[in-house]
Amino acid sequence: MSENGREGQQGPGSDLEAVQIDPQSGYEFITAHEADFPVAAMCRALGLSRSGYYSWVRRPPSAHARRDDELARRIHAIWSASGGSYGRPRIHAALQQEGIRVGQKRIGRLMKSMGLRGGSPPSDR
Template sequence: MCRVLGVLRSGYYAWRSRPPSKRAREDVMLTGRIREIHAESRGTYGRPRVHAALHTAGVRVGPKRVARLLKEAGLRGVSRRKRPTTTLRGDRTRSIPDLVDRNFTTDSPDDLWVADITYVPTKAGFLYLTVVVDAFSRRVVGWAMASRIRTEIGLSPLEMATKQRSPNGTVHHSDQDSQYTAIAFGSRCKKEGVRPSVGSRGESRVRVRMSYLQLSSL
């Protein structure tokens, strides 16, 4: 092995007999403390809370080091944070046709707009993001953000899109979210010359997901 690796045999045996470094010994002690904290939390604590517990106990250690030791020890935290629901079914008594039928291809701009609502986790809570994408160019033509899901989060991107573009019989396709099946949204579409279309749950998300990245340039 020494011949293949190009090292001296004496250097290999010196490495074998060398005692652990100070940092390695500290890592062993820290790992023990981390295991205790993790066990006391019933396996729920991850890097942020383990680091905070060590800091409270007077142990000065960086968060990256805590993350490394947790990973090496095979320990993980459990998140009990519930994900928000973005698709709330609207009034089923309103009949809104599916004008797309999963065919998202179009030959010209402003023939088909696809809309969806997603959420972005932040330190202050979840931030809801609505995007309207032109299916022809894949460009974001309307968007809005809000801390709560309301009817306006579906109306605002539509208004932005109609101001920037010139819809004339444009199909606005979305899933069965209540924001898109509301009477106010339907009235706004009729006023702007937009035809609402509703598909199955999450159907438009596949087409919209990658277009969220374009918002970084806005």
């Protein structure tokens, strides 16, 4: 039984506390699950404000995010053209040859987010 004497009930005085999560991750979670759960309830459970969520939804992507999208498409094209063998260093070199200045860590982060890994393609034994 909980401290308030009511077992399994939620409400004022219940033992449930809001989970702390960074806003970006929380807003992405809410967007992915808004068809299943009320936005207000998810915001409350995640310790986020509804107004913050709706502001985030209406906000256009940042310049950095737009650049990441462009780079991700280019990285995927280079990786695909290599048969999946190019990793971060070779993709970095290919982008440099195209005149695109970007750091290897950023390439690595984008590759990881897309699930891309360099290496030898599987052999046809």
